[in-house]
Amino acid sequence: MGKVNTKVDLLGIELDNPIIPASGTFGYGYEFAELYDINILGTFSFKGTTKDPRFGNPTPRIAECPAGMINAVGLQNPGVEKVVEEELPRLAKCFNKKVMANVGGFSVDEYVYTAKKLDACDQVGWLEINISCPNVHGGGVNFGSYPDSAAEIIAAVKKEVKKPVIAKLSPNVTDIVAIAKAVEAAGADGISLINTLLGMRINLNTRKPIIANKMGGFSGSAILPVAVRMVYQVANAVSIPVIGMGGVTTAEDVLELMMAGATAVEVGAANLIDPYASRDIVLDLPRVMEKYRINDINEIIGGCK
């Protein structure tokens, strides 16, 4: 123990380890800081933040699935002003590392507005742009569904900010590599994937969808193989760093996504079931590295050929 190196470089900032709780499953950090010292994490990505405050979708907006869950929260957040004025100062009291800011939006202008505000915050290390949001000016089609609209947002944000921009991709596309190449060409410094898979469940008694919004994002351990496949495809097609996520619950899963090509790994739904999940993965990582005779975690990134 203690001999292995878990440090990785993520776009110019060194992480003590590659473990990053994923946006939407870790709030703004302090709920978890009541349970353990969250400085043990590489960093974390905070709740998807938009220009205006949002309540999100009507409830019920959670449904259980075999080895996973569907959520249709719909980006509930207090709006970027409140995040900057209230959430970040509160976070500063329990987290002394750079945090990843997750940005959502419903028009190009909204993305740019929110990204600029968060870019100006000292605590923010990276801007993770969640492009899986519906475009209100484009008939509600997700920006992330097409290479052109995905690239448009990244280019517009990139022009206005100084911090590294990470494009967070939706898996609900026919050709993930085309989207990845488009955001790389638009100037993205990194790519994170996968966001949730579109899913739906039906209540057999009422014959109605369980989720009020009918459909929602499927995530949890069941989606790991999809994540491994997409990270592998994307990492082999672009030359910018990739952050892998989807279904991670163990340190072994972390190694698998890194071998597929990820520089760092986000942990999502697992935090909701076991509030200590991310911490436990960090603590277990050295043991699992030793088991697979890995001295330096960097040596396995993209190691699967």
Place this chain on the structure above:
Amino acid sequence: MKQSLFEIIENRPLTDSVMLMRLKGDTSDITGPGQFVNIKLDGLFLRRPISVCDCQGDVLTLIYKVVGKGTEVMKNMTCGKLDILTGLGNGYDMTKCGNSVLVIGGGVGVPPMYMLARLLREEGKKVTAILGFNTKAEIFYEEEFKALGCETLVATADGSYGTKGFVTDAMKDLSYDYFYTCGPEPMLKAVYNATPVSGQFSFEERMGCGFGACMGCSCKTLYGNKRICKEGPVLEKEEIIWEK
């Protein structure tokens, strides 16, 4: 909130579909009546939220209705340990009531009223309990409320026992200065409309985490957005917005 292992010491039926489970473990985070726990079960992804029915020393009592996969798993457990998150939710605020209190429970909304009634009785308050069920066969815990010294009224929808009708029918001629309630949402709404008196209501919602991290369980109130699992499940009458 605390995550810990509880040992099952008792699990028995109260009616055809309702079970009582007693567990032993670290209850130090359970601070008051109306809170809930979130239970991890083998083979199921999400935890199952269940109200604290009672908590004394290191013994936790839960009462649950078997309605689906998770509660079916629980029903068949006779011994062993369960991974449980305790100390969830705000619980009932006992400082707001006067000396004559009504507690109203419907179906599996009855369990959380038990610990509340016990503590109110220990403070010397006059407590009237109204328990609502569909039929006589579904009734549980009537004797337990009586043993606390509560005047206990039962309403059954089919009239097979007690007052025929709903809890609101049993409430009609009572005088009280505050109330607490838990039950299915239509019942809560009927109680809300049945009395000018102030009180507190406990709500249910589908939960992703149960401890405030996922925003799955939010509701709108006149005091702003609240998470049922964190700023709830108990809301004050004055803040409730009925959406459904």
